[in-house]
Structures are given as C-alpha cells and as structure tokens.
Amino acid sequence: MSSEEAFSSPIVDWLFVHSWWLFLPFIMLLVVAAFIVAFVLLLYMISPLISPKPLKLNGAHVVVTGGSSGIGKSIAVECYRQGAFITLVARDEEKLLRAKKEVEKYAINDKQVVLCVSVDVSSDYTQVENVIKQAQEKLGPVDMLINCAGTSISAKFEEMEVERFKEMIELNYLGSVYPTRAVITTMKERRMGRIMFVSSQAGQIGLFGYTAYSASKFALRGLAEALQMEVKPYNIYVTLAFPPDTDTPLLAEENKSKPLETKLISETSGIWQPDQVAKIFVRDAVQGNFNSSVGPDGYMLSALTCGMSPVTSITEGLQQIVTMGLFRSIALFYLGSFDSIVRRCMIQREQSKEADKRE
Numbered sequence: 345m346s347s348e349e350a351f352s353s354p355i356v357d358w359l360f361v362h363s364w365w366l367f368l369p370f371i372m373l374l375v376v377a378a379f380i381v382a383f384v385l386l387l388y389m390i391s392p393l394i395s396p397k398p399l400k401l402n403g404a405h406v407v408v409t410g411g412s413s414g415i416g417k418s419i420a421v422e423c424y425r426q427g428a429f430i431t432l433v434a435r436d437e438e439k440l441l442r443a444k445k446e447v448e449k450y451a452i453n454d455k456q457v458v459l460c461v462s463v464d465v466s467s468d469y470t471q472v473e474n475v476i477k478q479a480q481e482k483l484g485p486v487d488m489l490i491n492c493a494g495t496s497i498s499a500k501f502e503e504m505e506v507e508r509f510k511e512m513i514e515l516n517y518l519g520s521v522y523p524t525r526a527v528i529t530t531m532k533e534r535r536m537g538r539i540m541f542v543s544s545q546a547g548q549i550g551l552f553g554y555t556a557y558s559a560s561k562f563a564l565r566g567l568a569e570a571l572q573m574e575v576k577p578y579n580i581y582v583t584l585a586f587p588p589d590t591d592t593p594l595l596a597e598e599n600k601s602k603p604l605e606t607k608l609i610s611e612t613s614g615i616w617q618p619d620q621v622a623k624i625f626v627r628d629a630v631q632g633n634f635n636s637s638v639g640p641d642g643y644m645l646s647a648l649t650c651g652m653s654p655v656t657s658i659t660e661g662l663q664q665i666v667t668m669g670l671f672r673s674i675a676l677f678y679l680g681s682f683d684s685i686v687r688r689c690m691i692q693r694e695q696s697k698e699a700d701k702r703e
C-alpha cells in the first residue's frame with residue numbers, strides 16, 4: 345500500500361473533484377456584473393432615442409409670462425440673445441415697455457421683435473386665449489411658452505389671511521394652466537414645442553412660512569408630469585424649473601415680512617442672480633429636460649424628489665439611481681438643522697414676549 349493511498353478517503357476525493365463549487369459565488373458575481381455592464385451599455389446605446397432633439401431658438405417665437413421683471417425678464421433676454429422673437433406678458437404696461445427696451449439691447453439680428461401684451465394671466469381664460477391668439481398672428485405660432493408669472497407670500501399658517509391661499513392657487517397655478525391651454529392645441533398640430541413651468545425649491549419641499557406658496561408650486565408638478573405624459577408623442581417637451589432664492593423685486597418685497605425661520609432655512613441654498621438662473625432654465629428647456637435645477641443643493645433636491653417624474657436622459661436616470669440613498673442620508677441632517685432653527689426661533693420669541701410683559 346503506497347503512502348498516498350493511505351491518506352485518501354472517499355470524502356476527500358469527492359471534495360477534491362468538486363472543489364470548483366467553492367468558486368460558485370464568485371462565478372455568479374461575475375455573471376451578475378457582466379449583466380449590469382451589458383445593461384448599462386445597452387441603455388447608453390439607446391439614449392439618443394429617448395433624448396429629444398434640441399429646439400432651435402434662432403427665429404423661434406417664445407412667450408414669457410411674467411417677462412417684465414426678475415427671472416422672466418432674464419429668460420426673455422437669454423432667448424433673445426439666441427435669436428428668438430419674444431412676447432412679454434404681464435399686467436403693468438409701463439414695466440412691460442421698460443423691459444422691452446432692455447431686452448432689445450441683446451438683439452443679434454435686425455429682424456428680431458419684442459412684443460408686449462398686457463393681461464392678467466390668472467383671472468379670465470378667454471382674455472388669455474385672445475392675447476395669445478393676437479401674439480400668434482403677429483409673430484407666428486408659439487414654439488416655447490415660459491410660465492413665469494407668479495408671486496409669493498410667507499407667513500405662519502395661522503397668520504396668513506385665508507384669501508392668500510386662493511390668490512396663490514389662482515396666480516401660481518391657474519396662471520400657468522391658462523396660457524398653456526391656449527398654446528397646446530397648435531403645438532400638438534405642429535408636433536413641436538416646449539413648455540416651462542417655473543416652480544421653486546419650495547415646490548420640492550414644504551418649508552416653514554410657505555404653506556400657501558409651497559402648495560401652489562407643488563401643484564405645478566402634478567400638472568407638468570401629467571401634461572408631459574400626454575404630449576410627449578407629439579414631440580412637445582415640458583420643463584419644470586426649481587429656482588432657489590433669486591435676487592429679484594419679488595424677493596426684496598417678500599423679505600420685508602418674511603419670518604426669520606423662512607429666511608434662515610431658505611438661505612441654505614444661497615441667493616442667485618436672475619441671469620444665472622435663466623441661463624440654466626433656457627438650456628434645459630431647449631434640450632427638453634423635464635427637471636431643471638440650480639446649484640448643488642438644487643441638484644440634490646431634484647435627485648431626491650424625482651419620484652415618478654419623467655426621465656429625459658439615461659445619465660440623469662443613472663445618477664438618480666446611484667445617488668438617492670446617499671442624498672436621503674444627507675437630507676436627514678438638513679431636516680434636523682431646519683427643525684432646530686424652528687425650535688430656536690420659537691424659544692427666542694417666547695423669551696422676548698415674556699421680557700416685554702415684565703417691562
């Protein structure tokens with residue numbers, strides 16, 4: 345009997361022959377990894393198919409509601425610089441004329457026109473429909489509609505006059521529904537178009553002081569998502585824009601009566617200039633991106649709150665998949681700090697009230 349045979353047993357033999365089993369988990373891991381790589385490659389290959397063709401702004405007719413001031417005016421300038429024909433829509437005629445002169449400085453050819461239309465976008469649909477018709481007769485069918493007319497009010501829920509809740513919905517929500525309704529049929533017939541809704545970062549998270557405002561901006565999201573699903577086969581793309589605090593007359597007005605809590609929380613994502621914000625929004629609308637956000641906080645907020653919103657590029661979808669868990673973890677810290685701002689302000693108020701009583 346040789347020494348080798350002395351050590352062998354049926355079990356050891358069996359294990360030796362079947363030792364490749366030990367590698368099974370690694371083999372499975374490799375197969376799964378190969379599948380993931382193949383899937384990602386496939387998605388990248390079909391990505392041009394799902395990304396819309398960019399809109400040519402040169403010679404296009406762009407209607408901007410709220411185009412006489414702030415973000416709307418900057419959006420008008422940005423489009424005009426790229427050769428568009430512009431219709432500015434707002435109520436105050438003097439403000440409109442001043443804005444028209446400002447926009448005209450950025451002409452790139454002598455055919456370009458800026459048209460002013462005075463109407464309240466929130467009160468009567470027939471009026472809105474009529475002015476859009478007039479604008480289309482003069483400058484041709486609308487290629488891009490920017491719904492930017494809006495306003496804000498910040499106050500504690502119980503201190504807000506109930507009328508304000510109605511005002512916010514009428515202007516910020518219905519004031520976007522009406523112009524959109526007035527252009528959509530022609531856009532569908534022409535099988536082209538872009539529609540932008542200007543929401544707010546306060547339309548992605550509900551914030552202290554914005555019970556009326558946030559709700560009206562959240563409403564735009566439902567509208568934008570549902571409309572995008574309807575009009576996508578007609579080659580119409582909807583963009584939902586989420587500005588942070590932006591240095592405009594509206595912000596100055598709002599700051600006069602803003603609760604300290606709202607101010608401290610909003611400052612998290614900084615104060616931006618209207619032309620910075622406008623450049624980003626116009627670029628995204630031209631590309632047909634559904635979501636348009638500003639700055640790192642805006643980016644995180646949008647990935648975090650994307651929910652079932654449409655995806656317009658594979659890269660965007662992949663970024664959302666990869667980052668969502670991480671951003672939620674970061675968000676918990678933000679939420680903690682917002683809660684502590686609110687608690688500190690409450691304690692301070694109570695202390696100063698008591699001090700007042702003692703005096």
Ligand SMILES: NC(=O)C1=CN([C@@H]2O[C@H](COP(=O)(O)OP(=O)(O)OC[C@H]3O[C@@H](n4cnc5c(N)ncnc54)[C@H](OP(=O)(O)O)[C@@H]3O)[C@@H](O)[C@H]2O)C=CC1
Nearest residue numbers: 410412413414415434435436464465494544589590592594
């Ligand atoms: N500034 C900011 O910090 C942020 C702003 N936003 C949103 O961006 C949008 C623009 O804001 P901003 O540029 O700051 O505001 P501005 O107050 O500077 O401009 C608002 C524009 O809307 C017009 N407008 C207001 N009410 C009506 C109405 N009933 N019918 C027609 N036009 C109207 C105004 O003209 P007129 O008064 O003559 O009608 C003006 O042209 C708003 O929807 C706002 O909620 C979102 C996040 C942050």
Ligand SMILES: CCCCCCCCCCCCCCCC(=O)[C@@H](N)CO
Nearest residue numbers: 496544545546589610613641644674675
């Ligand atoms: C990972 C998670 C990141 C979370 C970041 C949170 C940042 C919150 C900032 C909210 C700013 C809201 C500005 C609203 C401006 C506005 O609409 C008014 N000024 C209109 O007048």
